[in-house]
Amino acid sequence: MNRLLFLGLFVLCGCSDSTPPDSQCILGEWVVVDFRSPKATEDRGQRRKHAIISEGTWSEQFQGDTFEDFEYAIDPSKSPKELDLTYTDSSGRHLKVRAIYEIVDEDRLRVCLGSPPIVLKNGKPEFVESVRPITFEAKDGPVISYRRKTKRAEWFFGTRD
Incomplete structure (x- = not known):
């Protein structure tokens, strides 16, 4: 029994010769260590914000302690790898932000978001x-x-007291 548990942990933790699929590698809780916006070289106010990624939901902390939830889909077969984040605005419209991503190593992730799906034209929002x-x-x-x-391993199995 212990051998099976060890083998399962060995494979899950990426210690085997095969790398887990991106759909498993991105799951977990992430902390922002660098945020570069188009308007500034670095936005230090975004540091230490969190993203919690579970199957199908990407929760991102942008302002204060509140999180915004997105449905997400990835396509690791593309180069660069593609990420789509979809959210619902206050009118019920589904909006998609296209992005690219890379898993740098088992503990680092980088995402570049594309243009926003809403722009102001003559002072009015346009989709x-x-x-x-x-x-x-x-x-x-x-x-x-x-x-x-x-x-x-902690994300999947929890920590022991």
Whole structure:
């Protein structure tokens, strides 16, 4: 029995020759360590904000202690790897932000968001299609670098008291 548990942990923690799929690698709680916006070189006010990524939901802390929830989909077969974040605005409209991402190592993640799906035109909001970035440069949206707050084994199994 102990051998099976050890083998399961060995594979889950990425200690085997095969790397877990991105859909498993991104799960967990992440802390922002760098936030570069198109308007400034670095937004230090975003540091230490959190993202909690579970299957199907990406919760991102932007302002204060509140989190915004997004549905997400990834496509690791693309180059660069693609991420789509979808949220519902106050009128019930589903809006999608296109992005790219990379898993730098088991404890670091980088995301570059594309253009926002809403722009102001003559002082009125207009809905447009988000444009996906092709490089990790803060042109239309920010580049956010995260480090994992909890180790993957702790995220899946919890910690022991």
